[in-house]
Amino acid sequence: xxxKSGKCIFCNKCGVENTEDAKYCQECGNEIxxxxxxxxxxxxxxxxxxxxxxxxxxxxxxxxxxxxGAGFIYIHEYAKAVLSFIIVFLAGIISxxxxxxxxxxxxxxxxxxxxxxxETKKYNKNLT
Ligand SMILES: [Zn+2]
Numbered sequence: 225x226x227x228k229s230g231k232c233i234f235c236n237k238c239g240v241e242n243t244e245d246a247k248y249c250q251e252c253g254n255e256i257x258x259x260x261x262x263x264x265x266x267x268x269x270x271x272x273x274x275x276x277x278x279x280x281x282x283x284x285x286x287x288x289x290x291x292x293g294a295g296f297i298y299i300h301e302y303a304k305a306v307l308s309f310i311i312v313f314l315a316g317i318i319s320x321x322x323x324x325x326x327x328x329x330x331x332x333x334x335x336x337x338x339x340x341x342x343e344t345k346k347y348n349k350n351l352t
Contacts, residue, residue: 295340
């Protein structure tokens, strides 16, 4: 058994710390075998945590229907949330001024939803 900790590997024979890419222990010359099952266990834990922290892109998109930009608050992108809200709000004003009712506002909202969906996917990708 070789215990892996950070970027170092501990020799199972003498317990001396070796660099991650070492093939043989620098102290006793014991062959260092990377413990694959241990690694995959760590990866499993990581991916479990990742799943817990993952946000639903569709959920984020849908949140914008309640309040424009809410999908960005969901992924802690507050500046984008405010920007989205302003875009939809301004689109609404321009829409009314042009006599288009809320048409532009609705179009802006659809774009924001698509953007929010995309950003949430990126957010999930960046989770480690
Ligand atoms: Zn050793």
